[in-house]
Amino acid sequence: MTHNNSNTMKKAGVSLVLGMAIGYIASLFIPSSTREKHKETLEEKTQQLASILREDDPAQRVKDIFEKNTAQVRESYNNIKEEFISKLAELKTSIQDIDRKKYQSLLDSVLDRAKEDKELTQAQLDRMRRYLRQDFEKIKSGVKRADRV
Numbered sequence: 556m557t558h559n560n561s562n563t564m565k566k567a568g569v570s571l572v573l574g575m576a577i578g579y580i581a582s583l584f585i586p587s588s589t590r591e592k593h594k595e596t597l598e599e600k601t602q603q604l605a606s607i608l609r610e611d612d613p614a615q616r617v618k619d620i621f622e623k624n625t626a627q628v629r630e631s632y633n634n635i636k637e638e639f640i641s642k643l644a645e646l647k648t649s650i651q652d653i654d655r656k657k658y659q660s661l662l663d664s665v666l667d668r669a670k671e672d673k674e675l676t677q678a679q680l681d682r683m684r685r686y687l688r689q690d691f692e693k694i695k696s697g698v699k700r701a702d703r704v
Contacts, residue, residue: 600644607650607697608640608690620682631675635683639665650694658691 610616613632614624621628642661646653666680 597644604640604643607693621679635669662687
C-alpha cells in the first residue's frame with residue numbers, strides 16, 4: 556500500500572509541476588495581447604472623446620479663452636485639450652460612466668499642470684476651465700447619440 560501511495564504522490568507532484576510549467580508558458584503570451592487590447596481600447600476611447608469634444612469653431616474658442624488667436628496660444632490650447640482627453644481616456648471606466656466629479660477632478664489636475672506654463676494667465680486658465688466644464692455635457696449627449704445609432 557505504501558508503494559501505491561508513493562506512486563500516487565509522484566503522479567500528483569508531476570501533474571502539479573507540469574501544470575505550473577504550462578501556466579507559466581501561457582502567462583508569457585497573455586500580457587502582450589492584454590497590453591495590445593488595452594492600447595487599442597485606449598486609442599478608440601481617445602478618438603471617440605476627441606470626436607465628441609470637437610468644436611464647431613476652434614479659432615473662436617481660442618480667441619474667447621485667450622483673447623487672441625496666435626500660434627502660441629493655439630498650441631497651448633491644443634496641448635491642454637489633448638492632455639485632458641488623454642487623461643479621460645485612461646480612466647478605467649467607459650466613457651458613459653465618467654461622472655461629473657471625475658471629469659472635474661481630471662480637468663483641475665490638467666489645468667494645475669498648465670499653470671506651470673508662465674505664458675498663461677490665471678484668467679485664461681479660468682476661462683479654459685469654464686469651457687471644458689461645459690464640454691462634460693457634450694460627452695454625455697455624445698454618448699447618448701452614439702447609443703441611439
